[in-house]
Amino acid sequence: MGEVYVITSGKGGVGKTTVTANLGIGLALRGSRVVTIDADIGLRNLDVVLGLENRVVFNIVDVVEGNCRLEQALVRDKRVENLFLLPAAQTRTKEAVSPEQMIEVCSKLREVFDYVLIDSPAGIEAGFRNAAIGADKGIVVTTPEVSAVRDADRIIGLLEAMGKGTPQLIINRLRADMVERGDMLGVRDVLDILAIPLLGIVPEDEEVIVATNKGEPVILRENSEASKAFKNIVARLEGEDIPLLEFSPKKDAGFLGKLFKLFGGR
Amino acid sequence: MNLFSLFRNFFRKGERSSQIAKSRLEIMLKHDRAELTRSEMMEMMDRILMVLRDYVSYDRNRVEMKVKREKGETFLFISVPVIGKPSSRSLER
Structure with a gap:
């Protein structure tokens, strides 16, 4: 039986879709069977970030309305084996899938997929x-x-109230230079306030935009800070104990040194 | 931290914007989590402190309130530094 994760944020534009795409690819690269579901019906984007927009035939609404079988709607990734996408419908609204139908789709998929x-x-x-x-x-x-x-x-409060336990946190688009000069909340500040376990930190990285432009998630690039960050998050999801500070092993003291400062010298 | 930013931080006036962000968030989340407006929260504190006044004397300036959330439940914490017995005990009537 696979595990089902929801990637969420409350606020828009913080990188939910980017995170979903990169974790999906990362987990599949390590050999797991992974399916990503775009639950943003009416504003679908995950297919675009994954670069699979031209392969979408059916979507989740077609599945629940019986226009196709679940397997038919799954889009296979073109680069990574064992990664699939269940796309959202672009021309429908959120009401097109009921909570009961969503539960059913998830429970069918978890029988076949690890994640x-x-x-x-x-x-x-x-x-x-x-x-x-x-x-x-x-x-x-x-x-x-x-x-x-x-x-x-x-969102943390709502997830807990829904009985989903305490969620894990990803801090995205962190700028070490701004934290250092005291113009951006640091990791410690955010953790003090939200008080939930930290799954990872992803630094602000231009490569993410380039990757999205091309439809090739950044985790597939070798030399990028964000790629390393996502790989570490994937390893942690699989139960590996990866220290938070080691995701950026640059030769000079630059980034790593700055990261130490982000944690207040911890 | 390079020399320039060290120099600049040293002479920088007032609080860092990240600290302003943090304290604004702390206040915001107190109200969000407790689902109480600023005036409701002040009224509640005043009423609680009015009761306490009959039993203990305390340092009003160091009274603190926190709202924590754990496993879907919300907890209010009010810490009141007690100095001693109240000077005139209105209980003894």
Whole structure:
């Protein structure tokens, strides 16, 4: 039986879809069978970030309405074996899939896959609840900004109230230079406030934008900070004990040294 | 930290913006988590402290309130530094 994760944030634009795509590829690269679900019905994006938009034939709404079988709607990744995408519908609304149908889709997929990763829409309404309802646990993505952290706190409370346990946190788009000069919330600040376990830190990296432009998630690139960060998160998800500070082994003291400062010298 | 940023931080006026962000968040989340507006929270504290005044004397400036969330439940923590017995005990009537 596979594990079902919902990747969520409350606030839009913090990188849920990027995280889902990269974790999906990373887990599949390590040999797991992975399916990613785009639960953002009406505003589908995961297919684009994964570079699979031209391969989409059916979607999750077709599955629940009986227009196709579940297997027919799954898009196989072109680069990585064992990675699949269940796309969202672009021309429908969130109501097109009911909570019961979402639970059923998740329970069917977990029989075949080791990991089911659900990319949640922004917000705290029906779309989010639908995305979370079939999941075992949550991964909350935030950026070190006041608005994103506030919304993350709200989402953490909702996930706990839904009985999904305490979610794990990914802090995305961290800028070490800004933290160092005291102009961005540091890792310690965010953890003090949200008080949930940290799954990983992803530094701000231009390569992520280049990767999205090309539809080739950044984790597939060798020499990028964000790629290393995502690989470490994937390893932690698989139970490896990877120290948080070691994701950026640069030769000079630069980035690693700065990271130490982010933790307040810990 | 290079010499320049060390120099700049040293002479920088006021609080760092990250510290402002953190304290704003702490206040915001207190209200969000407790689902109480600022005025409701102040009123509640005043009423609690009014009761306490009959039993202990305390340092008003160091009274603190925190709202923590754990496993889907919300907990209010109010810490009141007690100095001693109240000067005039209104209980003894």
